[in-house]
Amino acid sequence: xxxxxxxxxxxxxxxxxxxxxxxxxxxxxxxxxxxxxxxxxxxxxxxxxxxxxxxxxxxxxxxxxxxxxxxxxxxxxxxxxxxxxxxxxxxxxxxxxx
Numbered sequence: 001x002x003x004x005x006x007x008x009x010x011x012x013x014x015x016x017x018x019x020x021x022x023x024x025x026x027x028x029x030x031x032x033x034x035x036x037x038x039x040x041x042x043x044x045x046x047x048x049x050x051x052x053x054x055x056x057x058x059x060x061x062x063x064x065x066x067x068x069x070x071x072x073x074x075x076x077x078x079x080x081x082x083x084x085x086x087x088x089x090x091x092x093x094x095x096x097x098x
Contacts, residue, residue: 021047
């Protein structure tokens with residue numbers, strides 16, 4: 001039960017970091033997906049990068065505490081689920097109309 005609650009809280013943290021990094025990009029890592037004369041579709045990858053860094057920091061902490069075997073799969077599942085939900089909510093996608 002404790003692992004499931006921890007995974008759920010990590011999922012919430014990952015989604016929050018993905019959304020915040022997409023709305024307030026600190027690094028301004030942008031990729032143009034589609035460019036037409038009327039609109040430009042851009043993906044801001046800052047939220048995804050911040051979420052990935054947070055994932056590796058959590059895994060490092062679990063490794064140092066020697067809890068990577070029982071807690072690592074739960075953290076990975078929370079990360080993957082948060083990534084899917086973030087893309088489903090279209091975090092990081094920006095459309096500029098001219």
